Amino acid sequence: xxxxxxxxxxxxxxxxxxxxxxxxxxxxxxxxxxxxxxxxxxxxxxxxxxxxxxxxxxxxxxxxxxxxxxxxxxxxxxxxxxxxxxxxxxxxxxxxxxxxxxxxxxxxxxxxxxxxxxxxxxxxxxxxxxxxxxxxxxxxxxxxxxxxxxxxxxxxxxxxxxxxxxxxxxxxxxxxxxxxxxxxxxxxxxxxxxxxxxxxxxxxxxxxxxxxxxxxxxxxxxxxxxxxxxxxxxxxxxxxxxxxxxxxxxxxxxxxxxxxxxxxxx
Amino acid sequence: xxxxxxxxxxxxxxxxxxxxxxxxxxxxxxxxxxxxxxxxxxxxxxxxxxxxxxxxxxxxxxxxxxxxxxxxxxxxxxxxxxxxxxxxxxxxxxxxxxxxxxxxxxxxxxxxxxxxxxxxxxxxxxxxxxxxxxxxxxxxxxxxxxxxxxxxxxxxxxxxxxxxxxxxxxxxxxxxxxxxxxxxxxxxxxxxxxxxxxxxxxxxxxxxxxxxxxxxxxxxxxxxxxxxxxxxxxxxxxxxxxxxxxxxxxxxxxxxxxxxxxxxxx
DNA sequence: CGCTGCTTTGAACAACTTCAACTTCTGTGG
DNA sequence: CCACAGAAGTTGAAGTTGTTCAAAGCAGCG
Numbered sequence: 083x084x085x086x087x088x089x090x091x092x093x094x095x096x097x098x099x100x101x102x103x104x105x106x107x108x109x110x111x112x113x114x115x116x117x118x119x120x121x122x123x124x125x126x127x128x129x130x131x132x133x134x135x136x137x138x139x140x141x142x143x144x145x146x147x148x149x150x151x152x153x154x155x156x157x158x159x160x161x162x163x164x165x166x167x168x169x170x171x172x173x174x175x176x177x178x179x180x181x182x183x184x185x186x187x188x189x190x191x192x193x194x195x196x197x198x199x200x201x202x203x204x205x206x207x208x209x210x211x212x213x214x215x216x217x218x219x220x221x222x223x224x225x226x227x228x229x230x231x232x233x234x235x236x237x238x239x240x241x242x243x244x245x246x247x248x249x250x251x252x253x254x255x256x257x258x259x260x261x262x263x264x265x266x267x268x269x270x271x272x273x274x275x276x277x278x279x280x281x282x283x284x285x286x287x288x289x290x291x292x293x294x295x296x297x298x299x300x301x302x303x304x305x306x307x308x309x310x311x312x313x314x315x316x317x318x319x320x321x322x323x324x325x326x327x328x329x330x331x332x333x334x335x336x337x338x339x340x341x342x343x344x345x346x347x348x
Numbered sequence: 349x350x351x352x353x354x355x356x357x358x359x360x361x362x363x364x365x366x367x368x369x370x371x372x373x374x375x376x377x378x379x380x381x382x383x384x385x386x387x388x389x390x391x392x393x394x395x396x397x398x399x400x401x402x403x404x405x406x407x408x409x410x411x412x413x414x415x416x417x418x419x420x421x422x423x424x425x426x427x428x429x430x431x432x433x434x435x436x437x438x439x440x441x442x443x444x445x446x447x448x449x450x451x452x453x454x455x456x457x458x459x460x461x462x463x464x465x466x467x468x469x470x471x472x473x474x475x476x477x478x479x480x481x482x483x484x485x486x487x488x489x490x491x492x493x494x495x496x497x498x499x500x501x502x503x504x505x506x507x508x509x510x511x512x513x514x515x516x517x518x519x520x521x522x523x524x525x526x527x528x529x530x531x532x533x534x535x536x537x538x539x540x541x542x543x544x545x546x547x548x549x550x551x552x553x554x555x556x557x558x559x560x561x562x563x564x565x566x567x568x569x570x571x572x573x574x575x576x577x578x579x580x581x582x583x584x585x586x587x588x589x590x591x592x593x594x595x596x597x598x599x600x601x602x603x604x605x606x607x608x609x610x611x612x613x614x
Numbered sequence: 615c616g617c618t619g620c621t622t623t624g625a626a627c628a629a630c631t632t633c634a635a636c637t638t639c640t641g642t643g644g
Numbered sequence: 645c646c647a648c649a650g651a652a653g654t655t656g657a658a659g660t661t662g663t664t665c666a667a668a669g670c671a672g673c674g
Contacts, residue, residue, distance in 0.1 A: 167512065175516060177508050189508055191501035197508070217497070221490055228483065234500045235457035241507035242443050242455060242463070246433065248514035249558030250441060253662065284621065292515030294663050299622055315621085315671080519630070550653060560631050565654055581639080581653080 105159075106130050115183035115270065116157055117211070117233070120225050129226065132215040135159075139202040145186065148199045152190035154210045158182045161206025162281045166289075167198045176290040179203075179282055181267050188237055203281040248292050251330075256291040257301045259330035261311065265320055276320045371425075372396050381449035381536065382423055383477070383499070386491050395492065398481040401425075405468040411452065414465045418456035420476045424448045427472025428547045432555075433464040442556040445469075445548055447533050454503055469547040514558050517596075522557040523567045525596035527577065531586055542586045 107118045107130045118126055134154075138161070139145060145156060148168055158180050165186065166174045177198050180186055190196045191213065220227035247259050269275035280287070288298040305311045310326050312319040320326065373384045373396045384392055400420075404427070405411060411422060414434055424446050431452065432440045443464050446452055456462045457479065486493035513525050535541035546553070554564040571577045576592050578585040586592065 167508075169512070169516070175512050177511060188501055189505040192498045192505060193501075197505055217490070217494065220493065221487060224483070224487055227486065227493070230497075231483070231500070232458045234497070234504065235454055235459075237504050238500065238507060239455045239458060239463055241504060241511060242433075245443060245507065245511055245514060246435070246441050248511060249556075250435070290515075295621080296623085296664085297662055300662095303622075549651095561653080562632080562655080563630060566630095569654075 105135075107133065110159070111272065112157075112159070112183035117185075117226065117229055119229050121223065121229070125223050125226070128219060128223070132212060132219060134210040134212070136208055136210050138205055138207040139163075141202055141204050143202045143206075145200040145202065145208060146196050148196060150196050152187065152194050152196055152213065154212045155185055155187040155191075155216070156200070157209045157211065158184050158186070159207045159209055162203045163200050163206055163208075164203055164282060164286055164290075165198045165200045174289070176286050179264075179286075179290070181264075182271055184267075185233055185237070188234055203286075253291075253293050253297050254301055254304070255330050256293065257287075257298060257305070258310075258326045260287065260291055261318065261320065262323070262326055262330055265323075276323070278318055280316045280318055371401075373399065376425070377538065378423075378425070378449035383451075383492065383495055385495050387489065387495070391489050391492070394485060394489070398478060398485060400476040400478070402474055402476050404471055404473040405429075407468055407470050409468045409472075411466040411468065411474060412462050414462060416462050418453065418460050418462055418479065420478045421451055421453040421457075421482070422466075423475045423477065424450050424452070425473045425475055428469045429466050429472055429474075430469055430548060430552055430556075431464045431466045440555070442552050445530075445552075445556070447530075448537055450533075451499055451503070454500055469552075519557075519559050519563050520567055520570070521596055522559065523553075523564060523571070524576075524592045526553065526557060527584065527586065528589075528592055528596055531589075542589070544584055546582045546584055 107113065107116075108122070108126050110116070110118070113119065118129060121129060145163060160182050162182075163180045163186065164176050165178045165180065166176045169175050180200075186200050186208075187196065189198065216230070220230055247256055251259070264278070264280065265275045268278050282290075284298050284302075285295050288295040291298065302311075302313050305326075306313055308325075310320075310322045310329075312321060373379065373382075374388070374392050376382070376384075379385065384395060387395060411429060426448050428448075429446045429452065430442050431444045431446065432442045435441050446466070452466050452474075453462065455464065482496070486496055513522055517525070530544070530546065531541045534544050548556075550564050550568075551561050554561040557564065568577075568579045571592075572579055574591075576586075576588045576595075578587060
């Protein structure tokens with residue numbers, strides 16, 4: 083994930099940045115995951131026209147802050163971000179991680195302002211899609227509207243999956259499901275699904291999964307002891323996907339007995 | 349919530365049912381919460397035309413099953429439903445409760461089939477909105493499209509709120525937030541926000557909040573002891589909203605000390 | 615080199631779950 | 645209309661899981 087950009091921003095900065103910024107939708111590798119899906123020709127150019135390529139964000143830069151007025155939705159082009167909300171006692175709660183091709187800001191359409199903040203986890207570039215223009219364009223292009231609805235629906239679906247996770251599962255099931263989810267998303271983006279770098283800290287993961295950092299750390303160690311993964315800081319290798327899936331699938335209250343039962347079922 | 353319909357289905361059944369079914373969008377009390385918002389005149393008639401009023405569901409009737417093909421989204425007209433997904437070990441996980449004016453099925457648009465089932469918690473009537481027709485109509489009516497996007501965005505936002513709850517909060521904070529959420533939703537629908545009937549069982553609540561039934565029951569008793577609410581089975585009276593809000597707001601790891609801190613802050 | 619922030623590990627503690635018994639409610643059939 | 649069975653809700657005691665607190669290990673960086 084953090085390959086390309088980090089290496090070339092050092093020398094011949096401007097040129098490379100421009101190159102990165104200028105990729106048109108129809109040349110973008112995220113084509114099929116993103117809004118342009120099923121759109122082509124002049125229609126795609128119209129979409130391309132309303133999209134603004136923003137200057138890359140550095141690690142810890144904010145894409146938008148909590149409460150800022152909603153004007154655009156964003157698509158991650160490369161790199162990654164986390165979204166988080168402040169909580170009453172001044173802590174933050176991580177609500178999501180966003181990989182290339184994923185949309186940000188959909189939760190702000192209804193209210194008109196962003197209920198969460200978005201911060202880059204590494205060098206990250208995004209496309210900005212001004213919402214009024216997008217709305218106008220969807221009136222012209224039914225397929226674009228359809229794809230927008232699809233993507234919003236997917237977001238709802240994914241959130242519900244996570245709710246399931248947070249509501250019922252044990253710490254090991256949560257971490258396991260998290261790793262598998264990241265793995266799948268890398269795969270869909272053409273990266274390796276069995277070996278990757280996590281751009282977020284253990285703290286962010288713990289926060290996201292509703293666990294204490296210590297618990298997450300202990301789970302990482304246990305997964306390694308059990309030969310499920312290899313984890314060298316942020317560098318993760320999935321070594322036994324099947325067992326990880328079993329652990330992630332097992333929900334609520336898994337005692338040793340139920341653990342075996344569930345494995346039989348799967 | 350369960351007033352009107354339950355009383356009159358006993359006698360002169362047909363007539364009353366028809367009456368309930370025939371209310372047009374522009375006469376519906378949910379007008380402002382529902383898709384018709386900001387739409388009027390002939391435009392509203394067009395929307396009205398594509399909406400089918402379904403025959404009321406009895407308690408425990410399914411509106412749709414898991415995996416059934418997605419064809420329509422639904423709006424609750426009266427009564428209430430729960431949505432739930434099956435989990436690997438054959439249990440069910442409640443993913444939401446739906447009150448009048450709320451949409452169901454938005455999570456199915458992306459996949460083409462329903463990832464969860466919807467079951468009526470009491471006598472319930474819904475409007476069915478065939479999705480292809482709705483999509484077509486949104487092309488004609490920008491305000492309708494806008495409202496659809498708003499409602500989907502709201503769903504995403506609400507789900508994230510719940511994730512926050514499930515991720516970080518203690519049992520008392522979860523139940524407290526749940527009660528306040530229901531209370532608010534009743535208020536928005538013109539019912540009392542301080543006194544209402546819960547249509548769902550303790551079991552459903554526990555399941556939804558990711559807690560054991562026993563824990564929920566204990567919390568109900570404690571809230572009553574503390575004079576926060578009165579709970580006579582399903583009949584709830586909110587007696588001290590302020591303190592409930594404080595409890596709901598307090599997140600993660602509330603020891604006696606942090607409890608006091610948070611109260612000071614609020 | 616020594617600072618700082620992130621990660622890991624250990625031990626005590628708290629919260630919630632589990633199990634089991636009991637009460638209350640609901641509705642169905644005699 | 646009552647009796648009874650089953651469902652739903654409540655309560656207590658014991659057991660787990662995950663949190664908290666404390667401290668040490670490790671990488672990155674001026």
